Amino acid sequence: MTLDASSLKVVQADRKPQKRKARSLGASIGLHGALAIASLIAVFPVFWVLVTSFKPDARAVETTPKLFNESSVDNYIDVLSGDKGSFLSWFGNSVLIALMTTVIAVFLSATTGYAASRFRFPGKRPLMLSFLVVQMFPFAVLIVPLYNILLTLGLQGQQFGLVLVYCTTAVPFCTYMLKGYFDTIPNDIDEAGRMDGLSPFGVFWRLILPLARPGLAVTAFYAFLTAWGEVAFASAFLSAADESKTLAVGLQVFVQQNRTEWGHLAAASILVAIPAIVVFYLVQRFLVTGLASGAVKG
Amino acid sequence: MRKFLDRYWYAYAMVLPVVVVIAVLVLYPLAQGVFFTFTDINEANIANPVLDRAATYVGVGLRNYLNVLSGDSSYGSFWSTLVRTLIWTFSCVFFHYTIGLGLALLLNREVRGRAVYRVLLILPWAVPAFISAFTWKYMFNAQYGIINQGLRAIGFDDPPVWLGQNDWALVAVIVVNVWLGVPFMMVALLGGLQAIPGDLYEAAEVDGATPWQRFRHITLPGLQSVSSTVVLLGIIWTFNMFAIIYLITGPNPNTRILVTYAFERFFSGASRDYAIASTYGVLILSVLLVFASVYRRALRKQGEVW
Numbered sequence A: 001m002t003l004d005a006s007s008l009k010v011v012q013a014d015r016k017p018q019k020r021k022a023r024s025l026g027a028s029i030g031l032h033g034a035l036a037i038a039s040l041i042a043v044f045p046v047f048w049v050l051v052t053s054f055k056p057d058a059r060a061v062e063t064t065p066k067l068f069n070e071s072s073v074d075n076y077i078d079v080l081s082g083d084k085g086s087f088l089s090w091f092g093n094s095v096l097i098a099l100m101t102t103v104i105a106v107f108l109s110a111t112t113g114y115a116a117s118r119f120r121f122p123g124k125r126p127l128m129l130s131f132l133v134v135q136m137f138p139f140a141v142l143i144v145p146l147y148n149i150l151l152t153l154g155l156q157g158q159q160f161g162l163v164l165v166y167c168t169t170a171v172p173f174c175t176y177m178l179k180g181y182f183d184t185i186p187n188d189i190d191e192a193g194r195m196d197g198l199s200p201f202g203v204f205w206r207l208i209l210p211l212a213r214p215g216l217a218v219t220a221f222y223a224f225l226t227a228w229g230e231v232a233f234a235s236a237f238l239s240a241a242d243e244s245k246t247l248a249v250g251l252q253v254f255v256q257q258n259r260t261e262w263g264h265l266a267a268a269s270i271l272v273a274i275p276a277i278v279v280f281y282l283v284q285r286f287l288v289t290g291l292a293s294g295a296v297k298g
Numbered sequence B: 001m002r003k004f005l006d007r008y009w010y011a012y013a014m015v016l017p018v019v020v021v022i023a024v025l026v027l028y029p030l031a032q033g034v035f036f037t038f039t040d041i042n043e044a045n046i047a048n049p050v051l052d053r054a055a056t057y058v059g060v061g062l063r064n065y066l067n068v069l070s071g072d073s074s075y076g077s078f079w080s081t082l083v084r085t086l087i088w089t090f091s092c093v094f095f096h097y098t099i100g101l102g103l104a105l106l107l108n109r110e111v112r113g114r115a116v117y118r119v120l121l122i123l124p125w126a127v128p129a130f131i132s133a134f135t136w137k138y139m140f141n142a143q144y145g146i147i148n149q150g151l152r153a154i155g156f157d158d159p160p161v162w163l164g165q166n167d168w169a170l171v172a173v174i175v176v177n178v179w180l181g182v183p184f185m186m187v188a189l190l191g192g193l194q195a196i197p198g199d200l201y202e203a204a205e206v207d208g209a210t211p212w213q214r215f216r217h218i219t220l221p222g223l224q225s226v227s228s229t230v231v232l233l234g235i236i237w238t239f240n241m242f243a244i245i246y247l248i249t250g251p252n253p254n255t256r257i258l259v260t261y262a263f264e265r266f267f268s269g270a271s272r273d274y275a276i277a278s279t280y281g282v283l284i285l286s287v288l289l290v291f292a293s294v295y296r297r298a299l300r301k302q303g304e305v306w
Helices: A025-052 A074-081 A087-118 A124-134 A139-152 A159-183 A187-195 A200-211 A213-228 A232-237 A247-254 A262-297 B002-036 B063-069 B078-107 B114-126 B129-139 B146-153 B168-194 B198-206 B211-239 B243-249 B258-267 B274-301
Strands: none
Touching (some): A025 B078, A074 A087, A087 A124, A087 A213, A087 A247, A087 A262, A124 A159, A139 A159, A139 A232, A139 B258, A159 A213, A159 B002, A187 A200, A200 A213, A200 B002, A232 A247, A247 A262, A247 B129, A262 B114, A262 B129, B002 B274, B078 B114, B078 B211, B078 B258, B129 B168, B129 B243, B198 B211, B211 B274, B258 B274
């Protein structure tokens, strides 16, 4: 017997909502009205930064804001050309760190989540419980010792050191989610794979991972955002050289004591938000199923 | 032993990397951090390999804890900061949950443009937190911020100075954090709603249950396991949320929570006070551990296995 993972429909990608009878006009207006207002509130800040990003700094702080006022793409040119700090190096650093974190965190939490979902082994309960407790550690208590350890390991000031630190934040939560997700994949599949002569790792790699794509997508999204937006560790652990900063640290140069260059900051913010929004758009259809099974069974 | 390894090898091999990373980068630093709380360690007396200087800090017993727990204002007014942290945490999580649940219920209906609404509503989650912080700081500005412009336009002649040294600053950061956290709750609860079997609702409708009764007796119990997980996580995350407050208001005593004070103590000030920062860290962890075990016990009483 051969097993074709893609033919096994385990996951209902997007279940139909409850069937409803036709609702009254008033209810319809209320429903759409509420959703529209909520969407507006969700989107407006992003929209407002987008508008501001085209204005010169002086126009961004007018007391009667207009949608367009001397708008141009000058801010973007200034930011990208390096007039306002090494934006492109920061960007490169952030991309590298976020991608490394994503790959490592997804891989680690997938193997751990799978082991926790499929095997009973001594120490499993304490392990899962310790993952929950790890979420509670405030960085304040870890930051000095971590600094020392990275120094000892020769990773202080290195991007890889930061990646490892981010993994400790992302992996426990991701493991919980993926364990829940793996729980929803029937055990029969593992057994069939074993019959075909696959090793446990082969089953995991060739059968389970492809089936768990929605769960993996959510995990990747979460890990990426953890690394992409983190401020405290990045400020503490990267060297002071301008080129080694991440975006979260570097962008603070725009928020000076006396004067904030809002136009330039807005342009930089839009450039930073784009990769995150792209990643988000790619995974958004998996978000509901992926997160749900994790949270339900977690 | 042989047999033991034969049986569990795959499981241990798969778990091992995570255990190693967590042990090295979390448990060991935690132990060291706890040790620091009994010393007077700071920037000036820590070992510094770069300058080739040995550590000269000394043990001080429980002095750090006594100083912090006395609530003295030169040590961050622990008790009033704790109260503010609790206000911040519970108001944020309350609004996250209620708004998230409301939107999830709306999105779970058959409604035209569902996919579009969903994408738009999740957007705040996709924007990195420090970008959101800058954005809202801009919008909350007292003179040129769009929020006060809007308030003036609809007749409030004297809108508040949001991010100044007053309690409006706390309101402002709570608003931002609510905006930021609702999508996660909404998505998790939407997933939970979709896992409730539809025939339950049909049966209830046949029996003549009102919409409120259906919500009360089918939806809420059906969501219980999702809810208990996300609420606990939400409380832990919010309690330790640092970036939003720190980037929006800086070291403002009116928005100070335990974590931001620990960071202040760690980073700013002439002599980076690692000992007090670590003491705060340990106290935060203790509060959360106590809370989590009480929470867990309460859930267990309701028959929830967790």
